[in-house]
Amino acid sequence: MLYPELFKQLEAVRWNMDTDIPWDRFDASQLSDEQAQTIKMNAITEWAALPATEMFLRDNKDDSDFSAFMSVWFFEEQKHSLVLMEYLKRFRPDLVPTEQELHDVRFDFDPAPALETLMLHFCGEIRLNHWYRRAAEWHTEPVIKAIYETLARDEARHGGAYLRYMRRAMQKFGDEAKAAFAKVGVLMASARRTAQALHPTNLHVSEKLFPRDTIQSRLPDPEWLEQWLDKQIQFDAVWENKVVERILHNLSLLMERSFSTVQELNRFRKEMSQRVAAATPGAAQPTA
Template sequence: MHAFDVFRQYERNHWELSDIDFTAIDRSEVRPEYITLAKSAVMGECNSIAATHGFFNEFVDDYDFSAFACIWGYQELQHHYAFKAWLNALEVEVDQRPVDAMRAPYAPGSTPSATLATNIISELTVNHIYREVAQWVKEPVLNDILSRASRDEAGHAREFIHYTRTRLARLPHELPSVLETLYVYTSEARIKHPVGLFKDSLVQGVAEETIDTGFEIFLEKVAADGELERLHRKVRGAFGSMTGLELDTGAQIRRALAEAIA
């Protein structure tokens, strides 16, 4: 069972909240943008509860993936608490109301493979953004949290790719839904994330920061010219490697989708 191998690797390599020295925060290096970024990350990472619930509902016939979802959910909750603990150490209040508002599970995707594909995209996106933001952030403890979380997200993306590839080998008729998901998330010149697409409406008028707030800071303050296209190329390349198809452009994705449904 693949999740058993993931679990053993997790036991060898995982970090704990107690590994982070919150007393080492350099308050002289804390900028208002960092506070906003951390609050945005809190809002993004808290959705692991809703997502894990959704996974259990949708993959009721897949014990292996469900076991992995437990490991994934723990790590994502750890990220949520790490960013929250950094804010707490600075006496910054974190409003629990918008977190509570997003508790409901995600609805199933058009196919289970589409759900897995959506999570590949979200993990690759957050991995990229956390890594780039970590290089920009000068406060050392927040830098450490971002770096740890980025590495975790890379591992999560790898495992979601594994489960998608394995499922498509058994159920190739789900390929069109995977290609459609890729096109939806990479066809526009903006960052799309499932939390922003499906959950932000639940916290309108309640949350000052959402995950999209952090993405906006990334694009305005951190991203180099062409950064969004580099991110989209990374995502398309992962899907191309996973499916064996040429998916480097929107046109190629549309062509592959048309052939898959023909």
Template sequence: MLYPELFKQLESVRWDMDKDIPWDRFDASMLSDEQAQTIKMNAITEWAALPATEMFLRDNRDDSDFSAFMSIWFFEEQKHSLVLMEYLRRFRPDLVPTEQELHEIRFEFEPAPALETLMLHFCGEIRLNHWYRRASEWHTEPVIKHIYQTLSQDEARHGGAYLRYMKRAIGKFGVEAKAAFAKVGVLMASARRTAQALHPTNLHVNKTLFPRDTIQSRLPNPEWLEHWLDKQINFDAVWETKVVERILHNMSLLMDRSFKSVQELNRFRKELGASLTGAAPASSAA
């Protein structure tokens, strides 16, 4: 089992909200209303760990090891929401999310293949790590800069834990797992070809609720994410390239094969698909 080891590892670096956040360094002159509004949106988005955990537990009933790890992931992700709300409670109480605003994003996700969902969230952790690093740079107020840096480090550790479970899955399921991971990897590393930000909170997950079946669509301001990325933290092509390179690097480690581009990963995906169906490999064109 991976859970006992991951518990020890993550427990050893867990931060304390009272002791490790420098609340006394707050500088009101360095926090704009625009910045404070984005903190509220991020606090609500982080609350989405609740429905995501319900999804993971439902779709991994046959995997007690991974389900146990969810106790760590859920706790730490909910603490992200909590520390952002605590910041607002202390310094901008008018913007603290209401219980109804938080509850609005708790809805059922449709069942999905467990392996693909695992890869999706692995990529999501990589992306969020980079988003929060950029957010820390954009903010000017010292306490919230420190908070976003702290959260970004958590997301990186979570990505590492997911990677451990992905390696285990390849050992169990072989080509099937590799094909699932490659399929989602191509999707999540292709953000420059899409009009929307590729993160689990921005994907449709319940067709009966469409179009309000993404986390972002159920926020008080459904358009905030694109504005935050494009106009505020300026998550530009340079930063998007960092995300893609990180996904490709980890896929290279996972598959024991070097991927320098999304096109190379896509060709590998097609090879795996052909081996699963017994057909000849498709054209190498991406």
């Protein structure tokens, strides 16, 4: 089991909201209304760990190890929402999210293949780590800069934990896991070709609620994310390339095969899909 070891590792570096956040360094002159609004939106977005955890537990009923790890992931992700709300409570109480605004992002996700979902969230942690690092650079107020730096480190550790479960899945499911991880990796490393940010909170997950079936679509300002990325923290091609490089680097280590471009990863995806199809009696050979 991975959960006991991961629990100890994450427990050892867990930060304390009262003593590890430099609340006494707050400088009101360095916090604009525009910046404060983005903190509110991120606080609500982080609250979406609640429906994501419900999804993980539902779709991984046969995996008690991973489900137990969700207790740690869920705690730390909800803590992210809480510290952002605590910041607003202290310094911009007029912007603290209401309970209804938080509840609005809780809805049932459609069932999805567990392997693909695992890879999706691994990539999401990498992306969020880079978003928060960029947010820390964009903000000018010292306390919120420190908070975003703290959250970014958490997201990196979560990505590392997901990677451990991906490696375990490959030992158990072989080419099926490799094909699933490569498939989602190609998608998540191709964000520069899409009109929207590729992150779990911005993907459609409930057919019956479409088009309001993404976390971002249920925020008080559904257009916020693109504005935050493009106009505010300016998550440009340089930063996007950092995300792609980390995804490809980690998959290279995981698969023990070098992927320097998305195209190389896509060729590997096709290779694995063909091997899975060949090993499945009566399955059609993939052509794409």
